[in-house]
Amino acid sequence: xxxxxxxxxxxxxxxxxxxxxxxxxxxxxxxxxxxxxxxxxxxxxxxxxxxxxxxxxxxxxxxxxxxxxxxxxxxxxxxxxxxxxxxxxxxxxxxxxxxxxxxxxxxxxxxxxxxxxxxxxxxxxxxxxxxxxxxxxxxxxxxxxxxxxxxxxxxxxxxxxxxxxxxxxxxxxxxxxxxxxxxxxxxxxxxxxxxxxxxxxxxxxxxxxxxxxxxxxxxx
Amino acid sequence: xxxxxxxxxxxxxxxxxxxxxxxxxxxxxxxxxxxxxxxxxxxxxxxxxxxxxxxxxxxxxxxxxxxxxxxxxxxxxxxxxxxxxxxxxxxxxxxxxxxxxxxxxxxxxxxxxxxxxxxxxxxxxxxxxxxxxxxxxxxxxxxxxxxxxxxxxxxxxxxxxxxxxxxxxxxxxxxxxxxxxxxxxxxxxxxxxxxxxxxxxxxxxxxxxxxxxxxxxxxxxxxxxxx
Amino acid sequence: xxxxxxxxxxxxxxxxxxxxxxxxxxxxxxxxxxxxxxxxxxxxxxxxxxxxxxxxxxxxxxxxxxxxxxxxxxxxxxxxxxxxxxxxxxxxxxxxxxxxxxxxxxxxxxxxxxxxxxxxxxxxxxxxxxxxxxxxxxxxxxxxxxxxxxxxxxxxxxxxxxxxxxxxxxxxxxxxxxxxxxxxxxxxxxxxxxxxxxxxxxxxxxxxxxxxxxxxxxxxxxxxxxxxxxxxxxxxxxxxxxxxxxxxxxxxxxxxxxxxxxxxxxxxxxxxxxxx
Numbered sequence: 077x078x079x080x081x082x083x084x085x086x087x088x089x090x091x092x093x094x095x096x097x098x099x100x101x102x103x104x105x106x107x108x109x110x111x112x113x114x115x116x117x118x119x120x121x122x123x124x125x126x127x128x129x130x131x132x133x134x135x136x137x138x139x140x141x142x143x144x145x146x147x148x149x150x151x152x153x154x155x156x157x158x159x160x161x162x163x164x165x166x167x168x169x170x171x172x173x174x175x176x177x178x179x180x181x182x183x184x185x186x187x188x189x190x191x192x193x194x195x196x197x198x199x200x201x202x203x204x205x206x207x208x209x210x211x212x213x214x215x216x217x218x219x220x221x222x223x224x225x226x227x228x229x230x231x232x233x234x235x236x237x238x239x240x241x242x243x244x245x246x247x248x249x250x251x252x253x254x255x256x257x258x259x260x261x262x263x264x265x266x267x268x269x270x271x272x273x274x275x276x277x278x279x280x281x282x283x284x285x286x287x288x289x290x291x292x293x294x295x296x
Numbered sequence: 297x298x299x300x301x302x303x304x305x306x307x308x309x310x311x312x313x314x315x316x317x318x319x320x321x322x323x324x325x326x327x328x329x330x331x332x333x334x335x336x337x338x339x340x341x342x343x344x345x346x347x348x349x350x351x352x353x354x355x356x357x358x359x360x361x362x363x364x365x366x367x368x369x370x371x372x373x374x375x376x377x378x379x380x381x382x383x384x385x386x387x388x389x390x391x392x393x394x395x396x397x398x399x400x401x402x403x404x405x406x407x408x409x410x411x412x413x414x415x416x417x418x419x420x421x422x423x424x425x426x427x428x429x430x431x432x433x434x435x436x437x438x439x440x441x442x443x444x445x446x447x448x449x450x451x452x453x454x455x456x457x458x459x460x461x462x463x464x465x466x467x468x469x470x471x472x473x474x475x476x477x478x479x480x481x482x483x484x485x486x487x488x489x490x491x492x493x494x495x496x497x498x499x500x501x502x503x504x505x506x507x508x509x510x511x512x513x514x515x516x517x518x519x520x521x522x523x
Numbered sequence: 524x525x526x527x528x529x530x531x532x533x534x535x536x537x538x539x540x541x542x543x544x545x546x547x548x549x550x551x552x553x554x555x556x557x558x559x560x561x562x563x564x565x566x567x568x569x570x571x572x573x574x575x576x577x578x579x580x581x582x583x584x585x586x587x588x589x590x591x592x593x594x595x596x597x598x599x600x601x602x603x604x605x606x607x608x609x610x611x612x613x614x615x616x617x618x619x620x621x622x623x624x625x626x627x628x629x630x631x632x633x634x635x636x637x638x639x640x641x642x643x644x645x646x647x648x649x650x651x652x653x654x655x656x657x658x659x660x661x662x663x664x665x666x667x668x669x670x671x672x673x674x675x676x677x678x679x680x681x682x683x684x685x686x687x688x689x690x691x692x693x694x695x696x697x698x699x700x701x702x703x704x705x706x707x708x709x710x711x712x713x714x715x716x717x718x719x720x721x722x723x724x725x726x727x728x729x730x731x732x733x734x735x736x737x738x739x740x741x742x743x744x745x746x747x748x749x750x751x752x753x754x755x756x757x758x759x760x761x762x763x764x765x766x767x768x769x770x771x772x773x774x775x776x777x778x779x780x781x782x783x784x785x786x787x788x789x790x791x792x793x794x795x796x797x798x799x
Contacts (some may be wrong), residue, residue, distance in 0.1 A: 078399055082406035089407055097714070110377045110667045112655035113356055114384065115411050116667065118404055119652045120352040121385040124718075127341050128392060134396050147330050151338040158342025162350060173303055179623070181630075186345070187465055188339055189623045194588035195311040197337040197620070198511055199318040199409025199591035205508035206322055208501055209542045210535040213784040216497075217792050222490045227789075229494025231782055234501055237748050239556030240775035241600050256495055257732050259453045263460020264492030266733040267485065270461070271468045273424020280413040280420065291409055292402055322539045340620070347619055351649045355670045415654065415710075423709040424738070431737025457736060496729045499746065503593060503725035505546070506747040506778045509770045510592025512546050 083286040090284030103160065154192075161185040229256060305521050312518040315511060432458050460488035470504055527794035530787065539782065545780040546591045549773040558771060563735055566605065566718050567696070567742035568756040574693055576609030579682075581692040581717075583707070584628055584788050586700035587620035596750035597768035598628050598698045600757045603764070606636035611670075611682055612644040613664070613692065617653035619700055626672060641680040643706045648672030653703050657710040661689050689717040698722035704731065708739050722749065747771060 089111065096104045134148035134265075161184045164177030175184040218224040235241030236253025282288035300308070317332035346460040361378045364370065391401040444452045466478060467485030474482045574580070582601070586594040592672060605612055616625035629646050638644055647668040650656045659666040664686065665677050677683050689695060695717050697707045704721050712719040718741050721731060725746025734740045750767035762769060 078402075082402040085403055085406040086308070086410040086413075090414035090417075091451040092723075093411050094417040097359030097415075097418040100396070105662060106373065109409050109659055109662050110373065112652075112659045113377060113666065114381050115408050115655045116352060116650055116652050117357045118384045118388055118408055120348045120356075122388050122404070122408070123344065123471030123651065124389055125388070126327065126347060130337070130341060146359050147334040150331055151334040154335045154338030155342045159345040160340045171355050173306060179346075179350075181627075186623060189343065189778075190627075191311040192314065193309040193336060193339045193343060193620075195315045195511075195514065196318060197340075197588045198507065198514075198591060199315040200336075201504075202508040202511040203321065205546075206539040206542050208504045209305040209781055209784060210538045212501070213538055213788040214535075216785050216788060217788055221346055222486055224357070225487060226490045226494040226497070227785065230497040230501075231490045231689055231785070232496050233498030234778045234782060237498070237502060238775050238778050239558055239771060240779065241558050242559065247559075252560060255453075255492065256734070257729065258425075258445040259458055260488055261495040261729055262732040262736045264488040265452055265459040265730050266431070266457070266465025266736075267468065268492075269424050269730075269733055270428050272466060273420045273428070276416055276420040276424065280416045283409060283413045287523035291405060323536065347622065347649055348651065351622065351672070352651055355668075356650070357673075359669070412652075412654070419709045419713050423705075423713040426741050427713070427737050428733065430532065431733070431739075470789060492729065494597040496726075499729050501778070501781055502746055502748065502774065505587065505774055505781075506592045506725065506770065508542075508546055509747075509773050509777070512550070513592075513770070515548060 079289070079292060082292060083289075087284060087286060090280075094284070156186050158185070163187060232256060300521055308518055308521060312515060315515065357385075428461075432461060459484065464488055525795070527791040530791040531795060538789050541784075542777070543779060544600065545777045546773060549776045550622060551601065553769070554772055556772065557776065558748070558751050558755055558768060559576060560622055560755060561749075563743040563745075564749050564752040565756065568753065569602075570694065570718075570720070570742065571601070571604050571608070571610065574608065574610050577779045578612065579611045579613060580605060581689060581694045581695045582614045583616065583695065583697040583699070584614065584625040585616050585621050585703055586624065586698060586724075587618065588624060590700040591624070592770065593724050593750060594700055594722060595624075595628065596747070597744050597753050599632055599764075600750065600753035601696060601698070601722070602629070602632040602768075603635070603759065604753075604757050606632060606638050608642070611701070613647065613682070613686065613733075614644065615647045615656075615660070615668070616649050617706075618699070619649065619651065621700075621732075624793035632716070641675070642682055645677075645680050645682050646672045647677070654706045654710050657706050658714065661711065661715040662683055663687055683710040689715050692717070694718040694720060696720045696742075698733045699727075700724055708734055712739055720744075 077292060092104075093108065093111065096108045099105075112217060131152065134151050136142075137148045138152070143280045157265075161177075162179060164184065166176065166178035166180070167179035168185055170176060175182050175187045177185075179185045191264060216230075218227050232249065233253050234250075234258075235245065236249045241253070242250045279288065283291070314332045314335070317328040320326055321329040351451070360374055364374055364378055370508075375430065384407055387400040388404040389401075390397045436478070444450050463481050463485035465483040467474075467489065472478060548757065560722060571580070582605075584594075586598075602612070612629070614625065614629055616622045626646055629644060633640070633644055640646075647664065648671060652666050656667045660668075664683070668677055670676055671680065679794050689711060694710055695707060697704060699707070699718070700723070704723055704727065707719055707721070709794045711717055719739070720742035721740055722744040723731060723746075725748070726744065728745025728749070729747075731740060731743050735743050744750065747770055751765075751771045753769050754765045757764070759765070
């Protein structure tokens with residue numbers, strides 16, 4: 077019964093949600109809406125598991141004094157600061173520098189979001205510009221006809237989609253870039269999307285019918 | 297530059313310092329980068345906790361459960377929803393305990409995955425297959441069309457899209473050997489795919505540079521606080 | 524070692540330095556080249572222009588701090604166009620790193636046009652599992668959002684009294700930095716057939732042209748170029764209203780540098796080919 081009951085739950089819920097798409101009646105619609113809400117609630121609880129996991133890994137790292145354990149202190153401290161800041165009452169004033177409770181403008185929670193989370197995340201993404209330039213220099217080679225086609229298309233799009241391309245070469249480069257995006261690119265991506273759709277359909281069917289069981293994990 | 301308060305200047309300097317810590321990775325990996333990285337992981341996890349509790353768990357379950365317990369919003373629908381969500385949530389948390397009790401978390405996983413997979417079955421057929429292939433069929437439906445245009449509806453453009461999508465699909469069909477006419481079709485598909493990937497690369501470069509421009513702009517605004 | 528062999532083995536940090544200089548230098552001079560508006564962006568602008576004051580648009584600004592340079596300008600331009608025409612906004616953010624950012628953007632632009640919360644615009648906030656939320660909102664917004672982002676009961680907000688689901692709005696516009704864009708196409712348009720427009724990062728934009736061609740999207744705004752086009756169309760003067768347009772100037776020079784590196788790398792490769 078360890079696998080049979082979960083598989084039965086998967087089958088019943090999966091078939092219901094698939095069939096409900098075609099049934100306009102009020103009662104299936106009500107069940108459908110409440111099942112969706114259940115997913116959100118249970119999903120929110122499930123995400124707690126992830127947070128507990130990351131905290132336990134870093135606490136264990138600190139406890140065993142593994143290499144780099146000092147950095148884990150920063151993680152834990154800032155996690156506690158941010159998590160607790162959201163529960164502080166609006167009326168609590170932590171001083172003019174830290175801000176107040178709640179989550180409006182001037183609150184500690186929003187200050188941490190705007191001046192810690194926001195800039196570090198943005199800068200991490202900004203690093204990618206440097207790496208893409210380095211990768212383009214080292215790896216982007218016209219080794220064959222199709223590689224040359226890829227390279228030429230990339231150059232035309234890069235020039236055509238910024239104002240300097242038409243300024244140097246004329247409007248035709250911008251129009252060519254527009255045409256590439258709207259026609260051959262659309263055709264190619266359509267092939268990929270249809271393939272992806274077939275993949276999603278087959279995996280969903282396999283899961284609902286109990287053929288795909290990797291989600292059950294190991295063991296009996 | 298408008299007047300900035302001392303508090304904002306201090307917070308902005310902290311943001312600039314953390315940004316420079318991340319940028320230092322370009323020279324080589326170093327403790328400043330690692331500290332900034334660990335700080336952002338901690339802060340984003342803390343942010344998630346607030347989001348999940350305040351914006352999801354409390355309004356969707358805690359408040360309705362309280363109204364049920366206090367007798368204000370009694371209804372069969374609400375009772376069933378609160379109880380079913382409670383049971384599945386508890387089963388999910390049993391994963392933390394481990395052992396035999398953790399096997400009950402499979403029931404919660406089955407419910408979530410079953411609901412999500414069930415929803416995807418008709419939607420994936422509709423969105424990724426039916427609507428997309430309908431886009432090919434209707435291409436020839438609207439007459440008269442000009443033979444060629446840069447981006448609008450045109451017979452040549454629509455023909456190319458049809459050829460591109462079908463030959464691309466032929467390329468991805470690996471159950472048949474790519475020989476003869478089928479092989480030639482798959483080869484045409486590769487050409488279209490390469491054009492698509494080239495366009496993607498061009499746009500990716502644009503996207504990454506945009507993000508860097510945004511950060512340099514921020515650093516410039518920070519320096520303008522002092523100079 | 525010959526010149527081209529040295530070029531092939533150059534330390535990547537020199538490339539990083541060159542890119543850094545290419546980005547920083549244009550900040551000191553502004554050329555202001557004209558930006559050509561593409562049809563897929565114009566159609567969004569024209570669709571909003573055709574709406575009447577009091578019409579409601581469902582808006583989903585779903586981007587994280589990492590994609591602000593590309594997506595925030597298009598979000599601001601769109602909101603400015605809507606608020607200047609008296610169009611009401613129901614907003615939601617289903618991306619976990621975006622709710623606070625979305626709230627700040629809405630509040631900032633609403634203040635510019637003296638829009639009143641609850642009357643002219645409403646922000647519902649965030650819930651996880653975007654696909655289920657999108658599906659539920661197609662039945663009734665209150666199913667997923669009994670309360671708004673600020674904890675007010677949705678039924679107490681004047682604007683929401685006559686709004687039940689997507690069919691009470693004129694269109695859905697999602698400014699999205701994630702695969703959440705697929706959920707809107709699949710679940711909102713696919714199930715409820717509501718007109719859908721997307722604003723996405725440049726990385727994602729190439730994948731969505733096929734949806735534009737098939738009619739699943741009626742508009743597509745891609746990356747910082749798309750944001751600059753929106754700003755041009757909205758037509759407000761001043762650097763504050765044209766951030767993406769100003770950044771496109773810097774982008775020009777950076778693109779030329781990247782293309783130079785690609786060509787140089789290929790020249791070095793072919794020059795040393797067969798010399799091993």
